[in-house]
Amino acid sequence: MSEDTIKYDAAHIQVLEGWRAIRKRPGMYVGSTGERGLHQLVFEVVGRAVNELLAGHAGSVDVALTFDGGVRVADDGPGVPVEAAAHTGAPGLETLLTRSHIRTEPDSRHAVAIGLFGVGPCVTNALSSRLTAEVRREGVRWVQEYARGVALAPPTAVGPVAETGTTISFWPDSDIFGTAECSFAVLAECFRELAFLNRALDITLTDERPPGGTRSARFRFPGGARDFVGFLDAEAEPGTWVPVHPDVIGFEREDPRMAGTVEVALRWCDSREERVRSFANSRPTPHGGTHAEGFRDGLAAAVNAYAREKRLLTAVDPDLGADRIGQGLTAVVSVKLDQPEFHGATNGMLGGTAVRACVAEAVREHLGTWLEEQPERAGAVVGRIVQGARG
Template sequence: MSGEGKRYDASDIEVLEGLTAVRKRAGMYVGSTGERGLHELVFAVVSEAVNDVLTQGAGRVDVTLMADGGVRVTDDAPAPPFEAPAAGDIGGPGLEPRLATLYAGAGPGDRNSVYVGAFSLGLVVATALSSRLTAEVRREGVRRAQEYARGVALAPPAAVGSATGTGKTITFWPDTEIFETARCSFAVLAERFRQVAFLNRGLEISLTDERPNGQARLERFRYSDGVRDFVAALDAEAGGSLHPDVIGFQREDPRMAGTMEIALHWGGRDAEGVRGFANGRLTREGGTHVDGFRDGVTAAVTAYARERGLPAATDTGSIADRIGRGLTAVVSVKLDRPEYLGPIRGLLGNTEVRVCVAEAVHHHLGAWFEEHPERAEAVVGEIVRTPV
């Protein structure tokens, strides 16, 4: 290709300042300008609320799909001030920087961070990609609010009345100049909020639909037994239950700089259902946490079968191929430094996680086998005798 007559210099470079870049390239920040991107916009706001709530160990987040097309997200977390803290003060950024500055999210970026969506840019994407956004803080007996229009603050934060309790409310209207649709799927949001509640015991999330031409709905999600409840629900939905016990445990391991929470159950189905999560994200392609889980189950089943002289007990490879028959499991790890392979973060790559998870599963499952010999005999016997 000839460059004759054509020159490229600094005058051809377009510099996008502030939130203009987010508005002009919305797909880069929420994945698409279709329904999937719209849901990511909601997830970004809910992520901030969930992370703020979990700083106190538990709490509540209420999400409402409003009749006029807006989305309201309210939490009861210790409310941040609007302004950034003074130099030397402890705590994260104030609410105003989180609304108006890229990469100023509330999450610390470690095992204590929960990611509801695939992206993690925080409230600022909602500020940029909404035709209108209002933020309200209830703090120290006062309600303060601020309003934005397409990424621009209309006025500084101001007191608007008295308040009881604490928390914040973010209400936003997705910009129809950017998104192909402004109507969220209740089912998609509800399924993801349900997962987040399972993965963070003590957290309560509600979803209310007030929109016209639809069924008025309210669903609440809160699970005291965490991923054990998750596995029980998945197994019930699949119509299984040969052995009613759900085996579950939690463990911290400094070698992987994080924690794991794992639950599993063998039911009466042929299909396998193992789901992996890393810092709340569903890892659709699996990764080292799921590989470690399979290693640990194989080791525990093999050891038990060999001790009792069960058929095929010497063929570890064959047992590894069989353990998934009728198995439902959730493998959730929360890491200070999660490493993902690929741009969509669907595959966890931390190498140390595999060994840590495998050892923990082998230990806890082996102990369960010893404590429940009759049920262990039924489970392991079925595995070693089932044709591959």
């Protein structure tokens, strides 16, 4: 190999920024160029609208899959600022849609991050053949058009308007995603989960594509995690998941020691399986973590204390194990923290030593109170667990 062949210097380095970088390596930003990637485009735009609502600036979010292959996301918030951002000189709207370093989802227990990496709507813009942004703000309706991440013109005032809000419509680039289509079912599952975990959320998903007419679903669950447990039980195969007690046990507690809140809901059913879903700042934690460990600690402490107080366990009996207590249990454990600590880049496992102790204490106290106040139902639950441990 000659010296000329292996020569490499600064002239060979190619620096890509903004939409060019995103379009060059789309998988780095949305995970894939198939259906999964399309859903990430939706989530990046919906995430901004959802956080407007959770901050108290909007009342509802509407998402539509349009008949021509596009996606429309609308909220009734105050409208994205159109004026120039001081740190860039670009319009606020244009900054949102073109700058990947702008954080659209702040670190806060009151915000959600739906997108893969939380980069924001700029990813959606770069990977769409066209995008239209409409802002209704301070009595003026503004519109701006984009093509593959590039603004065709500055935001244009097109007339007066009475209402406020932001609507972003985009058409994923078929050169990148081919014939892949968004799944109504996948989006509905995500939005439903978010609504269970955030009681203030009100989001509607409409599919305008079916030839037989549109279909629509609204996701709003004032009962929070309790409603989530009820839904999970109702989704089970009929006859395989019969509740041992009719009511769902649930509570929410603020704890300054972990700088956050914990919400737990649970119910035992007549089954040998266990279904425990855990979340941190509205993100699923499939590998568990300190909040899930604390839940099991508190669960075991409350059940064993009750069993011994009522002499369902003798002095020589060992404590009931967490695995046995969890049989037939449906539970949702959700913490929202100001400074969550995750293990790994995918945020699949929660850390934080204070979280485990705080969650355990909350579960032990609240479940212990329920067991004392509901003796008949408590006897059915704990008696079944003890009998199973012995049999």
